[in-house]
Amino acid sequence: MVSKRIEASVIDAGRHPVVLGADALRALDRDLKEAEASALFILGDENTLRHCLPELLAHSPRLREAETIGVPAGEASKSLAVCADIWQHLTARAADREALLINLGGGVVTDLGGFIAGTFKRGIRCIHVPTTLMGMVDAAIGGKTGIDLGGVKNMVGVFHDPLAVHVHVPFLKSLGKRELLNGVAEMIKHGLVRDAVHYEALREAPLHDLEALAPLVEHSASIKAGVVSEDPREAGPRKLLNFGHTIGHGMEAFSWEGGQRALLHGEAVAMGMICEAWLSWRQNLLDRDSNDRIAAHLLSLFKPFVLQGDEHHRIIELMRNDKKNAGGQFRFTLLTSIGSAQVDVPTTAAQAQEALDYYRLLVRG
Numbered sequence: 001m002v003s004k005r006i007e008a009s010v011i012d013a014g015r016h017p018v019v020l021g022a023d024a025l026r027a028l029d030r031d032l033k034e035a036e037a038s039a040l041f042i043l044g045d046e047n048t049l050r051h052c053l054p055e056l057l058a059h060s061p062r063l064r065e066a067e068t069i070g071v072p073a074g075e076a077s078k079s080l081a082v083c084a085d086i087w088q089h090l091t092a093r094a095a096d097r098e099a100l101l102i103n104l105g106g107g108v109v110t111d112l113g114g115f116i117a118g119t120f121k122r123g124i125r126c127i128h129v130p131t132t133l134m135g136m137v138d139a140a141i142g143g144k145t146g147i148d149l150g151g152v153k154n155m156v157g158v159f160h161d162p163l164a165v166h167v168h169v170p171f172l173k174s175l176g177k178r179e180l181l182n183g184v185a186e187m188i189k190h191g192l193v194r195d196a197v198h199y200e201a202l203r204e205a206p207l208h209d210l211e212a213l214a215p216l217v218e219h220s221a222s223i224k225a226g227v228v229s230e231d232p233r234e235a236g237p238r239k240l241l242n243f244g245h246t247i248g249h250g251m252e253a254f255s256w257e258g259g260q261r262a263l264l265h266g267e268a269v270a271m272g273m274i275c276e277a278w279l280s281w282r283q284n285l286l287d288r289d290s291n292d293r294i295a296a297h298l299l300s301l302f303k304p305f306v307l308q309g310d311e312h313h314r315i316i317e318l319m320r321n322d323k324k325n326a327g328g329q330f331r332f333t334l335l336t337s338i339g340s341a342q343v344d345v346p347t348t349a350a351q352a353q354e355a356l357d358y359y360r361l362l363v364r365g
């Protein structure tokens with residue numbers, strides 16, 4: 001029998017490949033043959049097992065023999081208790097070091113499953129199949145894994161590279177609009193720090209049209225892969241990806257303290273990018289027109305988060321708790337133009353406060 005040629009492209013993310021294209025899941029099936037695993041397990045959450053597993057099995061028949069492990073959807077599954085359950089489950093099934101874990105889900109499942117794979121019996125192989133936009137363009141790529149501890153995100157983790165990441169954009173059809181936009185924020189960031197053409201394409205793209213979005217998703221995944229391949233263990237260049245994240249993390253943590261709604265990571269990063277583009281202008285790195293374009297674009301996509309002004313101290317305090325900002329002064333990744341950025345720009349707390357004030361006045365209109 002002549003089998004149809006597999007249409008998938010492979011890009012290098014340093015220590016692991018990212019497989020893209022219409023046949024990314026058929027390519028997975030082919031790769032499973034080569035992996036010669038002693039046993040196959042699929043980890044997913046209640047949503048990904050319902051919406052994505054049937055399609056995965058349709059494209060990758062070898063996975064029909066896999067055993068499925070389900071966890072509740074949501075960040076709470078990135079816990080030591082869930083890990084212990086899964087480690088015990090794998091032990092009860094006599095999984096050995098040649099077992100292979102397929103992580104089918106968003107960043108929660110790939111962070112958790114990557115951590116399980118990195119630690120069980122000192123490390124077994126895993127493959128990530130991201131199902132959220134955040135997963136496809138960010139979380140699944142780069143080998144960072146981890147779980148939360150004592151309310152602190154990603155407190156315990158290891159670097160553990162998957163054998164590969166297989167990106168199948170049609171999985172996004174069941175994803176809600178808010179979750180989709182959450183990933184769009186990271187795509188916009190990729191354009192802003194690395195690729196002006198990508199940024200302009202994202203401005204024009206009909207975000208609800210998956211066919212139109214697919215090449216942009218793949219391009220964003222390749223930008224993340226490219227940055228990671230220059231810096232697999234986060235020694236420096238990966239800091240480029242921190243644009244929007246210093247103030248963004250402060251905003252995200254602040255939003256969990258109540259008052260208004262809890263922000264999704266990408267929503268907080270969108271706010272952070274508005275503030276940090278302004279800081280880039282304030283530090284004479286970025287021209288004013290570019291700043292204004294970026295702010296107007298992000299505000300058109302993301303619902304404003306109203307600040308009163310007296311919370312700024314708390315947000316700055318939360319930014320200080322972020323492990324990136326150890327040692328007093330803030331070091332921001334700031335834009336030098338649309339499409340390029342500079343890392344480690346020293347910035348004072350007073351300047352960060354001014355940036356928050358800029359955002360506050362902007363959304364007040």
Ligand SMILES: NC(=O)c1ccc[n+]([C@@H]2O[C@H](COP(=O)([O-])OP(=O)(O)OC[C@H]3O[C@@H](n4cnc5c(N)ncnc54)[C@H](O)[C@@H]3O)[C@@H](O)[C@H]2O)c1
Nearest residue numbers: 047051073106107108131132134135138139144171174175
């Ligand atoms: N390791 C890294 O480099 C890295 C980078 C960024 C984020 N992260 C981590 O990723 C996590 C966030 O990931 P996320 O935003 O993908 O969240 P998530 O994994 O919680 O997914 C969001 C929601 O969408 C549901 N879902 C997933 N795929 C779906 C689909 N195709 N259709 C319908 N529903 C679907 C999930 O069940 C969940 O309810 C955080 O824990 C964060 O720390 C890690």
Ligand SMILES: [Zn+2]
Nearest residue numbers: 186245265269
């Ligand atoms: Zn992010």
